[in-house]
Amino acid sequence: MYALFSVASGLGTGLIGFYLGLGLVAIVRGLTGHDAYDEQVSITFGYVFGLIGWLMGVGMWGAWGREWFGLRTYWRKAPGWQRYFTFSPDHKVIGLQYLVTFIIVFLLAGLGAMLMRWELMESGMQLFNHDQYNAVMGLHGILMVAVAVAAVVGGLGNYFVPLMIGAEDMAFPRLNALTYWLIPPVAAMLLSTPFLGGIEHGWTAYPPLSVVTDSSQVLFGLAVITFGLTSILGGLNFIITIIYMRAPGLTWGKLPIFVWSMFVTSWMALLYTQGFAVALLMVLLDRIAGMSFFNAETGGDPLLYQHVFWFYSHPAVYIMVLPGFGIALEVISHFSRKPLFAYRYAVGGLLGILGLGGVVWAHHMFTSGMPNYLHGPFLVATEAISIPTGLVFLAALGTIWMGRLWLRTPMLFGLAVIFNFACGGVTGIFLADVPTDIHLQDTYFVVAHFHYTIVGGEIFGLFAGIYYWFPKMTGRMYNEKLAQLHFWWMFISFNVTFFVMHWPGIQGMNRRIADYPESLENVNLFVSISAFLLGASFIVFVYNMVYSWIRGPVAEANPWAARTIEWQIPSPPPVENFPEPPLVKGHPYDYGVPGSVHAVFPGAATLPAGGGGGQ
Amino acid sequence: MAAATHAAHAPHDTLRIKRAGLWLFFFSETILFGLLMSARFFLEGIEREHLDQALGVGITSILVTSSVTAYMAETAIEHDRRGEAMWWLLGTIALGFVFAFGVGYEWATAEFSRHEAFGTVFFTMTGVHAGHVLSGVGLLALVAIQLGRGRFSSKEHWPISGTIMYWHFVDIVWIFFYPTLYLV
Amino acid sequence: MGSYRIGWIMAVWLLVLIAVDFSIAQWVDHKQLRFSLLTIGTFAEAVPIAYYFMHISRVWRGEVH
Numbered sequence: 001m002y003a004l005f006s007v008a009s010g011l012g013t014g015l016i017g018f019y020l021g022l023g024l025v026a027i028v029r030g031l032t033g034h035d036a037y038d039e040q041v042s043i044t045f046g047y048v049f050g051l052i053g054w055l056m057g058v059g060m061w062g063a064w065g066r067e068w069f070g071l072r073t074y075w076r077k078a079p080g081w082q083r084y085f086t087f088s089p090d091h092k093v094i095g096l097q098y099l100v101t102f103i104i105v106f107l108l109a110g111l112g113a114m115l116m117r118w119e120l121m122e123s124g125m126q127l128f129n130h131d132q133y134n135a136v137m138g139l140h141g142i143l144m145v146a147v148a149v150a151a152v153v154g155g156l157g158n159y160f161v162p163l164m165i166g167a168e169d170m171a172f173p174r175l176n177a178l179t180y181w182l183i184p185p186v187a188a189m190l191l192s193t194p195f196l197g198g199i200e201h202g203w204t205a206y207p208p209l210s211v212v213t214d215s216s217q218v219l220f221g222l223a224v225i226t227f228g229l230t231s232i233l234g235g236l237n238f239i240i241t242i243i244y245m246r247a248p249g250l251t252w253g254k255l256p257i258f259v260w261s262m263f264v265t266s267w268m269a270l271l272y273t274q275g276f277a278v279a280l281l282m283v284l285l286d287r288i289a290g291m292s293f294f295n296a297e298t299g300g301d302p303l304l305y306q307h308v309f310w311f312y313s314h315p316a317v318y319i320m321v322l323p324g325f326g327i328a329l330e331v332i333s334h335f336s337r338k339p340l341f342a343y344r345y346a347v348g349g350l351l352g353i354l355g356l357g358g359v360v361w362a363h364h365m366f367t368s369g370m371p372n373y374l375h376g377p378f379l380v381a382t383e384a385i386s387i388p389t390g391l392v393f394l395a396a397l398g399t400i401w402m403g404r405l406w407l408r409t410p411m412l413f414g415l416a417v418i419f420n421f422a423c424g425g426v427t428g429i430f431l432a433d434v435p436t437d438i439h440l441q442d443t444y445f446v447v448a449h450f451h452y453t454i455v456g457g458e459i460f461g462l463f464a465g466i467y468y469w470f471p472k473m474t475g476r477m478y479n480e481k482l483a484q485l486h487f488w489w490m491f492i493s494f495n496v497t498f499f500v501m502h503w504p505g506i507q508g509m510n511r512r513i514a515d516y517p518e519s520l521e522n523v524n525l526f527v528s529i530s531a532f533l534l535g536a537s538f539i540v541f542v543y544n545m546v547y548s549w550i551r552g553p554v555a556e557a558n559p560w561a562a563r564t565i566e567w568q569i570p571s572p573p574p575v576e577n578f579p580e581p582p583l584v585k586g587h588p589y590d591y592g593v594p595g596s597v598h599a600v601f602p603g604a605a606t607l608p609a610g611g612g613g614g615q
Numbered sequence: 616m617a618a619a620t621h622a623a624h625a626p627h628d629t630l631r632i633k634r635a636g637l638w639l640f641f642f643s644e645t646i647l648f649g650l651l652m653s654a655r656f657f658l659e660g661i662e663r664e665h666l667d668q669a670l671g672v673g674i675t676s677i678l679v680t681s682s683v684t685a686y687m688a689e690t691a692i693e694h695d696r697r698g699e700a701m702w703w704l705l706g707t708i709a710l711g712f713v714f715a716f717g718v719g720y721e722w723a724t725a726e727f728s729r730h731e732a733f734g735t736v737f738f739t740m741t742g743v744h745a746g747h748v749l750s751g752v753g754l755l756a757l758v759a760i761q762l763g764r765g766r767f768s769s770k771e772h773w774p775i776s777g778t779i780m781y782w783h784f785v786d787i788v789w790i791f792f793y794p795t796l797y798l799v
Numbered sequence: 800m801g802s803y804r805i806g807w808i809m810a811v812w813l814l815v816l817i818a819v820d821f822s823i824a825q826w827v828d829h830k831q832l833r834f835s836l837l838t839i840g841t842f843a844e845a846v847p848i849a850y851y852f853m854h855i856s857r858v859w860r861g862e863v864h
């Protein structure tokens with residue numbers, strides 16, 4: 001059993017590392033006259049050593065570490081499905097590792113949401129006490145943020161960016177594997193926070209609460225810092241891959257829009273993720289080293305945290321949604337059988353968001369007590385982002401306009417992205433205007449807003465991508481009827497849940513609080529029931545995916561008659577992707593343009609890419 | 616498995632890709648250090664605390680000198696002078712250690728404590744930076760060992776160049792941190 | 800390819816600038832002015848290191864042998 005061996009050796013060396021860390025702390029503390037064990041300090045150092053041990057044991061030592069000492073490297077080769085449990089350099093393996101892992105995380109975090117809605121069905125406390133509610137709420141939040149940041153980027157991005165640009169792999173395959181294998185420890189740490197008391201501070205971890213709360217916060221901080229590292233290194237890899245590994249002839253003006261969105265997203269990840277990591281590092285230092293970043297008594301300032309944190313976390317919302325836009329534009333063009341409208345403007349819009357996304361963070365802080373003169377600039381900058389966002393919408397609507405829409409599941413999800421995000425964007429305007437925000441801050445209105453943008457914009461995009469590329473990744477076709485059932489079920493219950501949720505928000509119902517005034521009981525009961533329906537829709541999805549992957553009918557090579565490169569090779573693609581790098585001739589979306597081809601494959605028996613484009 | 620087939624057609628200039636990747640990594644680290652610097656100005660403005668100025672200028676000169684010796688090591692290996700490169704590398708490592716000891720001495724003798732704001736930023740910034748210095752020393756030692764085994768030449772010395780670039784980067788960070796902490 | 804001469808010139812340049820920065824810090828009392836001068840001094844050290852020592856131009860010019 002290669003799979004078992006690989007994971008077990010990782011766990012083994014990880015444990016050795018962990019105890020090594022504990023031992024070192026014990027020795028140093030013993031020598032300096034402290035107790036040998038201190039929960040927070042020991043966990044921190046144990047984790048750091050354990051993480052290194054885990055990585056090395058799971059295969060990084062053989063594939064990479066040996067090189068640092070001038071030794072010969074090797075890969076653990078595993079047959080069939082077992083390779084998904086090894087440190088594999090193949091971007092297609094890594095993509096599926098990410099995708100499956102994060103779908104599992106998504107379902108777990110969704111379960112947390114169900115529990116919260118259960119508690120909120122009635123006012124007063126039923127299922128949980130306040131601490132337990134907070135623990136579930138924080139866990140739901142951070143896990144979903146992780147899913148939103150990494151599922152599309154790490155999963156679909158890894159799988160399809162190299163294929164769509166005609167490369168044989170990512171630029172740094174080992175780094176790619178490293179970013180994936182950092183994820184299991186992150187998930188394990190986050191999921192074990194409830195055993196140390198549970199994080200009470202939500203995913204944002206504001207001090208002073210995060211500095212004084214129980215030591216599960218340390219697990220949270222370490223996990224998120226590690227996750228940030230993954231995100232940064234992944235972004236770096238994508239940027240270099242897209243710049244240097246494009247097939248001959250694939251100029252920037254011909255890049256598929258999904259690749260463009262990944263490029264912009266990667267820059268965001270590379271530029272801003274440090275903010276979250278640094279913010280949590282400061283919290284960690286305040287906690288375990290008694291430092292004073294946030295303690296106002298000794299010269300610190302809690303606002304520092306909010307600035308550093310939102311410096312990342314506003315751009316993070318674009319890290320979440322831009323890949324969703326990319327997928328939506330991609331499928332909308334393929335399924336409208338029309339060239340992508342205003343391609344250059346759409347790219348410009350993405351770049352504009354990249355430029356503006358970094359200068360709006362303090363719109364999350366209008367009620368924080370920061371200086372008043374900052375309100376105006378951040379208000380204006382925030383609303384200015386609707387201009388580049390509008391360009392992306394322009395491209396989507398222009399493509400749909402007079403198109404011959406082919407309403408298969410990927411297309412339905414793609415259109416839903418546009419619809420949902422429009423709703424989320426509109427509510428964003430209310431939150432960006434200081435006078436309305438002062439009323440709406442920290443209410444369920446904000447919750448509705450960001451679920452519309454993130455779930456509506458990105459998770460719907462994720463599902464569009466999963467259905468669209470399912471035949472490519474598995475070589476089998478999913479069941480279209482069930483898929484459409486999933487779509488309508490999810491789309492309707494999602495919109496009902498979160499549209500209605502604006503109302504208690506406007507009434508002043510606070511987010512993150514387990515209880516609320518009795519007068520809001522009816523509407524909350526309604527939202528809860530609708531949320532349960534939303535949760536249930538994923539059963540259809542999971543069943544369809546699992547069943548079709550194992551038993552589904554074998555898919556045609558190019559079931560959507562799409563023109564982009566990834567559809568011109570066998571499904572699933574061979575290890576080396578292309579026997580010879582393809583030569584790119586024309587634009588990827590020129591549907592209906594007579595005589596145009598996107599790419600040709602020298603030396604291969606396949607048709608030129610875009611052969612199905614004439615219809 | 617994949618690695619072998621990938622090598623079959625390698626149309627891309629791998630050295631260039633590695634170099635660009637390393638620069639992006641520096642870029643990303645710059646933001647990390649930049650945030651720490653911003654935290655220092657956010658909390659303390661442009662005031663300075665009393666510090667051992669002689670020590671500060673001393674360790675700064677040492678670290679900058681180590682950058683020069685690192686450059687010399689790279690130049691030597693580019694001219695295929697292995698023995699000479701080895702000496703420059705060892706010199707760099709030694710200077711790196713001296714710098715780290717200097718920081719340690721400053722920590723031991725500082726007049727402020729980590730429980731107050733200036734101490735907080737001072738110890739965090741120097742600590743994160745010293746961590747980078749020590750990892751740089753470790754990497755330099757690894758390439759020095761391989762150099763001793765006769766591995767590099769003017770044709771193939773990316774591990775040395777990459778490590779030395781990292782060393783210069785850490786030096787640049789200190790060039791910013793030094794005035795931020797000691798001089799403004 | 801690097802050259803030894805550049806190494807020596809840079810050594811002198813950097814050490815002189817450190818001395819200059821140090822003197823600015825000791826003798827300039829006006830805070831904003833001191834801050835600005837130090838910023839200039841710092842970049843005057845960092846940019847040549849990136850250019851001559853780290854060969855930043857090889858990123859876009861490619862390797863030279």
Ligand code: HEM
Pocket residue numbers: 204317318320321363364382383385386389424425426427428429430431432433437440441442446449450453454457458
């Ligand atoms: C039209 C563009 C948008 C505008 C004008 C906007 C505006 C805002 C504002 C002002 C807030 C702060 C609300 C408050 O706490 O009082 C906010 C919160 C939030 N927004 Fe948006 N937003 C926009 C798009 C997005 C997008 C694209 C996403 C994600 C994909 C997003 C996700 C979030 C999240 C997660 C929060 C809440 C963070 C928290 O407090 O936990 N927003 N938005």
Ligand SMILES: [Cu+2]
Pocket residue numbers: 313314317360361363364
């Ligand atoms: Cu925001």
